[in-house]
Amino acid sequence: MVADVTEQGEAQLLSQVVQGDAGAFRLLVERHSAALHAFVFRLLANAAESEEVTQETFLRLWKNAETFGGRSTLKTWLYRIAHNLAIDRLRRRRDVGLGSNVELLPASSCSGQGLERERQVREIAQAVVLGMAKLPERQRAALSLVHYNEMSHREASEVLGVSVRALESLIARGRENLKVHLSPFKSRCST
Amino acid sequence: MKHNMGNNRIKPQDEPSPDEQWLDNALNSVPDAKLPSHLVARLVDIPRSVAQSIPQGLERSKSWWPFGSWLPVFGWAMAAAAGIVLGVSGPAQLLSIDNSRESEVVQLTNDTEQDETDEWQELAQLALDSNWALED
Numbered sequence: 001m002v003a004d005v006t007e008q009g010e011a012q013l014l015s016q017v018v019q020g021d022a023g024a025f026r027l028l029v030e031r032h033s034a035a036l037h038a039f040v041f042r043l044l045a046n047a048a049e050s051e052e053v054t055q056e057t058f059l060r061l062w063k064n065a066e067t068f069g070g071r072s073t074l075k076t077w078l079y080r081i082a083h084n085l086a087i088d089r090l091r092r093r094r095d096v097g098l099g100s101n102v103e104l105l106p107a108s109s110c111s112g113q114g115l116e117r118e119r120q121v122r123e124i125a126q127a128v129v130l131g132m133a134k135l136p137e138r139q140r141a142a143l144s145l146v147h148y149n150e151m152s153h154r155e156a157s158e159v160l161g162v163s164v165r166a167l168e169s170l171i172a173r174g175r176e177n178l179k180v181h182l183s184p185f186k187s188r189c190s191t
Numbered sequence: 192m193k194h195n196m197g198n199n200r201i202k203p204q205d206e207p208s209p210d211e212q213w214l215d216n217a218l219n220s221v222p223d224a225k226l227p228s229h230l231v232a233r234l235v236d237i238p239r240s241v242a243q244s245i246p247q248g249l250e251r252s253k254s255w256w257p258f259g260s261w262l263p264v265f266g267w268a269m270a271a272a273a274g275i276v277l278g279v280s281g282p283a284q285l286l287s288i289d290n291s292r293e294s295e296v297v298q299l300t301n302d303t304e305q306d307e308t309d310e311w312q313e314l315a316q317l318a319l320d321s322n323w324a325l326e327d
Binding site: 029034121178179 | 214215220221223224230234235237239
């Protein structure tokens with residue numbers, strides 16, 4: 001119900017954007033830009049390119065809002081644009097750089113006290129970033145959309161242009177690959 | 192922005208294994224990249240930037256347009272006006288130049304023929320005069 005209200009509101013905002021309403025565009029930017037940018041950053045692991053892709057995505061929204069057919073939600077449409085742009089970037093540079101400006105927040109990933117615990121969490125977070133960067137592009141995107149961007153499997157499958165079944169397979173394989181990558185940290189933190 | 196995967200992820204049928212829970216916690220230890228404030232400003236500014244880019248696009252046409260006009264039609268009008276003023280290619284001249292040249296050539300030929308006729312007439316007259324003179 002809440003999602004329906006939001007979608008109706010977005011449809012209204014989008015129709016205003018088609019009419020050239022910069023205020024409506026601003027509201028859509030405020031609503032989607034942070035999560036979209038975070039998603040792109042997880043795919044590219046590069047601050048400058050993430051900003052460029054985010055900007056290009058919203059530029060396309062402003063210029064091509066009238067082409068939105070309504071077959072999906074505005075959110076999945078935006079993420080699909082961003083994903084395609086990011087994949088283009090990744091194909092141009094196979095060598096994936098890591099984002100150096102990722103700030104780590106304390107989380108209860110493993111036991112420990114004070115600074116030692118913080119150090120362990122930081123190490124694990126860095127390892128997760130490394131592991132995500134090493135995943136195949138589609139596994140990384142699937143994990144990011146569902147885990148971090150709170151998308152349902154149906155929404156994420158629309159963004160990636162695959163079936164729900166294929167998406168679930170991507171997520172399962174991505175998680176298995178990450179577990180392998182993080183296994184050294186797991187044994188350390190478990191003790 | 193920080194998502195709690197444990198609550199947001201599609202719930203599996205069974206209780207997640209310790210391995211899965213550990214992985215979820217590990218994933219949650221990575222915060223989202225912060226949205227830079229300068230990027231927000233750029234995004235919000237997109238409508239104005241696009242609006243400004245239209246005259247900028249036309250501005251680019253100045254570089255290849257030799258008449259210094261930002262509108263090609265206006266440039267053509269300027270070129271035509273300049274041609275007329277300089278007398279190089281006025282519309283009437285452009286349309287009649289061949290005919291006028293042709294009539295000019297024809298006119299010259301007539302004059303020549305007329306001149307030659309006059310000369311023959313003079314020679315004939317001289318000859319007649321001289322014959323008459325001889326006869327005399």
